[in-house]
Amino acid sequence: MTRTVYLNGTYLPETEARVSIFDRGFLMADGVYEVTSVLGGRLIDFSGHLIRLQRSLDELGISNPLTSDEWLAAHRELVAVNKITDGMVYLQVTRGNPGDRDFAWGEGVAPTVVLFTQDKPGLADNPQALTGLRVISIPDIRWGRRDIKTVQLLYPSMAKMMAKKAGVDDAWFVEDGNVTEGTSNNVYIVKGNKIITRPLSNDILHGITRAAVLRFAKEAQFEIEERLFTVEEAKAADEAFTTSASAFVMPVVEIDGAAIGTGKPGRVAPRLREIYLDEMRKAAI
Template sequence: MYVNGDYLPEDRATVSVFDRGFLFADAVYEVTSVLDGRLLDFAGHAARLERSLNELGMPMPMDRDALLDVHRRLVDENGIDEGLVYLQVTRGAADRDFAYPDADTPQTVVLFTQAKPGLADNPKAREGIAVVTIPDQRWGRRDIKTVQLLYPSMGKMAAKAEGADDAWMVEDGAVTEGTSNNAYIVRGDTIITRQLGHKILHGITRKAVLRLAREAQMKVEERAFTVDEARGADEAFVTSASSFVMPVVRIDGQPIGDGRPGRVATRLREIYLDEARHTAI
């Protein structure tokens, strides 16, 4: 693991109990997938990290080249062929106070890897997943990738309690996103997904998938869609750094389309993985 400039075994990797990431969730994070020992869309994740930090008034802890070196060393030393690199940056350790500490307080920077064999060949992609809908009760700046993940965790557990895989959050009658992914439906030949703004995370995989969809001459409409629209869609899917493109086949117990992964989601997963492997570093 990487902790504030040091590479340490897991049992020696620690941070202060006064760290603001621990006390206030005053921290941001990124997760970069690894396929064939290489990083997927690292530049996109680094750019979003910088944006999230800027929104919270925090600087980048190191430049992108140095950050890339840390990622690559961890992938190499931990022998990751398929998996993830998790990165978290906090405002640092200081006396517990709601006011931010002095600007010269050292940040806390932690990275670690997770091996995920079969990440690309996930059987769920062939079967599809089921989601339930829940009220979106998160804070208003979901576009900042903070570690405030308690409600999404609660949503994931609510889904499991109903025998589903995940939850889609709903606000004012419209779907915002999944607990850890962006949400899409397909009606006719049109892909529909929520427009960017403060209500959803600006997904790195979302950006790549929509670009690839347009390059493949697929129609894309970025707007809010209702739960009723989703239930009546021809197909549905989600995207994230770790699930890539994942078909959704049931919403609130109701089959979507014929209850099997649709051709659009299946095709997008194929072309995304092809592109991701080709451009990985």
């Protein structure tokens, strides 16, 4: 089945969508993106993604091409026309096509806007939520503004392939001895009733799922400690987990070959996953 996609105000078959070779997203990775999950045909935490989109655009000095209502209408139209029950809507905004390649950019160039869906039946029923993820640690050599959700994803992609080659599920980045985040997720360790995660800064993405999960965790009487932690601390933790918009809350049971806790998902991550999915389904639009 050919998907219908959105390109600069027009809905068209994916086979007919065209972006200029001079678009700065293609030439310079000069653009940002968001991914919103869809469960039961409805959008999960949509307003949070729009708020972060605006922040990313502001940080790069790119004008927001659509209003909040227009973004919502485009998402809903693509979900409907592509018959998405469970899946994702990807949006990307680049600085656009200035007409030629140049490191500097001029004024008055219209941003390029792309949206498409991904059909993921049973998105919330990932069997790995029952078994947990295994990860490796690797040096974090990304640029210094990881808080901006740009399309500069080469190193995270390479890290995913490093993990695959090592026979595990994912990789955690480490900088100055401390864990920053996963390739496409925020990371946490658990000690007793305390959830430990790196504080927000330019060093990590300000996760929309992160914010919701920490809010729910506090309501569930967990103690939250936002601080740096090492790989060795992770190995000695009772549990570990990740959060992301498409995988929600996922237990992590091994890092660099060492079992975390019992080597199986503990009580905290599964409970937070259950709470998150329940609350997000109720609030979906």
